[in-house]
Amino acid sequence: MEKRLLLGDEAIALGAIHAGLSGVYAYPGTPSTEITEFIQNNVEARQRGIHSRWCTNEKTAMEAALGMSYAGKRALVCMKHVGMNVCADAFVNSAITGVNGGLIVLAADDPSMHSSQNEQDSRFYAKFAMIPVFEPSNQQEAYDMVGRAFELSEALKEPVMLRIVTRLAHSRAAVEVGPAKGENGLCPAKESWVLLPGIARKKYVELLDKQQAMADAATASEFNKVERGGDGRLGILACGIAYNYVKEALGDSANVVKISQYPLPADAVRKLAQENDAIMVVEDGQPVVEEQVAGLLGAGYAIKGRLTGDLPRTGELTPDNVAKALGSPAEIPFEPARNLAARPPQLCQGCGHRDVYTALNLVLAEYKDYRIFGDIGCYTLGALPPFKALASCVDMGASITMAKGAADAGLFPSVAVIGDSTFTHSGMTGLLDAVNDNANITIVISDNLTTGMTGGQDSAGTNKYEAICIGLGVKPEHVRVVVPLPKNMPEITRILKEEIEYNGVSVIIPRRECMQTLQRHLREKKAAQNNKA
């Protein structure tokens, strides 16, 4: 057995490669990005020709993965938690069609919102779709679970979810890795996946019939276990990485049921309740299990958790808030520092987004009631000082459609700022709505030729933006390209002013490479030259 130091994300990627993966489908999103990147850069994956190119968004990723499963092969689709919202239609219905080759839906949740706009818990989605969930507590389990999850998926003929959180995704530990297993051959599904009502009703009953098998699998799972070391006053249900914090606080002296595979094993929960005076549910994310346990045990039984305030209602678990809930709070020798200021992230020096906001602020200062609707990417930082330019940032693509809705209501100027990758992810359909309504909006597609915020992945529409906008019906003379540099400020502001004054849909594309990828490309070029010399 070889030992490798791997991020949780990397352990999942390698686990998938070793479990006979044929394709990973994903759109970059923190904290899930490194899974696909690892597969893209892995020698074995390249030799086998495992599909790993980035997708345009999570919905296209989910559907392509389902297609690969239909053809009989093992597929992995990865996303951050909010990506589940984007692919929800395909995801929920993949449980109705069922799968052929194993299909894992990897959802990386971000409690505490380190890099996200909410802390929704993907386990709700799995429950909604009625499929099993694996939730690793450490990097080794993350690696091991991928193979087991594919097997379960193929045994049940259903997709399974692998749910992780930021602290596992982005934490390294040594992982024992095994030999690689071969991929499935091509073997397209024989039965119909046509979800016409008559067929869908039948398939839905089939899904319901599989629920007992899913529960049995969780009950028998090697990843769920019972530990008895406590005095019977408090039983602990520890889900995923919460198990680590419980062990950190109490060691072996607690009665614990560790949950790393769902559906929640009801018998283990009832037994824990019988053997203890009360139960504490420790889970990272939202109180998914706590609510279920309340239903299982009824009103008379004492349940502690996030809903009761024993653990914080929001934010990620830490060894500290868990230890405190378990009655052993930390001793802190030092006071907080006095000479300390917050240091929020900011746009890089020399970043083209900076010039875009400088120009927008200059031009719009002449108007009374303007709003700039923002979107998701590095350029969301334009909301912070020194620019303070944005009125909103909600979800991928919302800048264009919100600007349109506000313009419909009479707002002028109504401006959208969206990045190149976000535009192809979810902005194009909104642009079509705006064109069809001849909405009086100005759209800035700030094109840095990459998916910047997640570290510079390829952007699906590079070199296609003018063609896409014109193809969707924006008048060619109102698709304007500028180079965002301080020296071009007079030209940029003139063009912005002209297009704001134009009554209809106009698109301005400031285009200059991201500073991070530029520096990387320069380094690579230099290294290549050195190698030649």
Place this chain on the structure above:
Amino acid sequence: MKKDIILCGVGGQGILSIATIIGEAATKAGLYLKQAEVHGMSQRGGDVQSNLRLSTEPIHSDLISLGKADLIISMEPMESLRYLLYLSKTGTIVTSSKPFVNIPNYPDEPALMAELEAMPSVVKLNIEDIARELMMPKAANMVLLGMAAPYIGILSVEQLRDAIAVIFARKGEAVVEANLKAFDKGIEASHQ
């Protein structure tokens, strides 16, 4: 034996390279290790930190508990103070003394230095100046690692040197030598 280390600084200063080197050395030494990193948005000029846990026994939590860090290794003086609540009673701060000012409300520098100096165990040094004197401004993080080396304890100086050689190997011998030189300079400085 166990060591809980908080590595911190400002996004882009190279704290993850330090983490990678300690990680390499710990793996080779057969230690248990967990290292939680920060990726994503905060890397853009914001405060960044990494929790590094090394132990001869299995480690449960990826995160260090409040009041339990043995060592804070910081690329920036104010950032070293951000994690004071994590420092144990006998813990040490090893930090660059050179402020990185990219915010308008950076604290008064003399007051900041006074607060830092009032801590029971502090090693601080202008690592950027040292790296520049050595004509390798990019190796400031290796100077810092050298300064911290005597306090890491659970790994020897030689184990860390070997790890530097492994991590920088693909960049060529000259880069390895430069980083080892910066590391040695840091060790020397921490003894002064």
